Amino acid sequence: MRFNWDFDYIKISKYFYTFSIIITLLGILSLAVFGLNYGVDFRSGSNVDITASKSVTKEEIEPVLEEIGLAADEPQISAGSDRVNIRFPSVLNEEQESSLKASFNEKIDPEASFEVNTVDPEMAKELGRNAIYAVLLASLGIMIYVTIRFEWRFAVAAIVALLHDAFVVISIFSLFRWEVDLTFITAVLTIVGFSINDTIVVFDRIRENLRFSKIKTRTDLNEVVNRSISQTMTRSLYTTVTVFIASLFLFLLGGESIRMFSLAMVIGLVFGAYSSIFIASPLWAVLKGKQKPNHNNPSKTTP
Template sequence: MRYKFNFDFIKHRKKFYVFSTALTLLGIITLVALGLNYGVDFRAGSSLDIDVGKPTTAAEAKEVFAKAGFADVTPTVGGEGERVTVRFKDPLTQQQVIAVEEAFKAQYGDQVSKEENTVDPELAREQLTNAGIAVLVASIFIIIYISIRFEWRFAIAGIAALLHDAFIVISVFSIFRLEVNLPFIVAILTIIGYSINDTIVIFDRIRENLRFAKLKSAGDLSAMINNSIWQTFTRSVNTVMTVLIAAVALFIFGSESIRLFSLAMIIGLVSGAYSSICIASPIWFELKKRSLGRSK
């Protein structure tokens, strides 16, 4: 079935390329200049999440930390003002943790509870390496699967969109100095899965339409791709919106510990829907149009 579409994605592909390239360059500049703001999972140190049981402020929490011997910390307050979070560059000893807990109990009462996370330098390096390997292995197997299931042109276009989505999320976290931790890596891997899923849905429709299409020019190829995109457009949007609603709900109502995970998911889901339509399909068009007119 041929759909009447009002927007020609292939015709405007260069605008998409410019937009994505600008974001990528901005991200590269930020990463080179500032790097990533690694959390305690990837950087030696300790983190304390303290539930004080009543509303407080960052200034009041800072005074309590000063009483425990940590005058130079910068606490953040979340969870309706009842949860205090602090990151320490150096691992805390058990005595220091107890001193902080006792200081908060003296100020706010015995209902105070804490959650401690300490990582030594060797473990931090190991976790960072393993996270990079996990993303790399997932990407390699996706390339192999698409190459077998479709063809090499689809694999190149799919991995380009996949890397685009992952790098957009990384760039945003670098630009705004958001913390990168293990939940962030989980979000990246989840985004890769959703991104390639949306891309494969469009590629599958392109392959079906390609079997019956009579392509004599780049214009015929462009029309076939646009037709395929619009045939799957409603499904792609509905799938992304369903997960996006859940991610936004987690970001708004979830705890501080999963807020950055939810934010990474929101950015990645939007980027994934965009790249599947506006990056992957045009890249496949660029590769496929070169083969038009060649002998089989």
């Protein structure tokens, strides 16, 4: 079944620019005021994941922690189902871990299993730095690749779009205080990959259509961009929806360890498809429209 995707994407792009700017400003404000809710991967402490054989509530856990002397650290407790997470701001020693496991098995659920992850302060700082470097290096590599394969205007538009996608996901996690851990960073880098893939497909079609078009005015240029987006829309949506459905079911049915990864993917895939259509391509059209014409051949412009 074929759909007609012909539409003036350039004309309405200003509304999407406004929407993206608003989200970006809200994200900056949220990060400045609240920051990110870092998981144990990025700050020192111990994270205890418990798989119980029954539903466990926070009210059942608190007396157990008080009894063994771990309530003074004011741990964050996430409970209400058979999956329980307790995050301690300080590192638990072997004796404290043993006491927690023994007390939980004795008082709440003898069949419960435990997974304890601990990160010291220096390792947390190093992981945070490496995460930032990974995103920056990925962006730099993509920019170099797109510049070589296409031109610098395509590269600028692509980088703006992928940074937009990454920052939107980070902003939403900051606004809703969702936990950021190493799987979140993996999700952001994966989103960057999907975003640039969608963008490159549209850019490749724009380049092909430019070869057979006589561009004399800004309107001609906009028509080429609109046509290129329309021609690639079905392919982009099929790819995005396929991965989106897989990520959504991973979020709904997957384990706690990949929950934030799946959630970040669900959000990032939506904005990745959105930015390729309404951010990257219209931005390239703006940059290309400012290019000086080649007087030797009016139908072409200088790079």
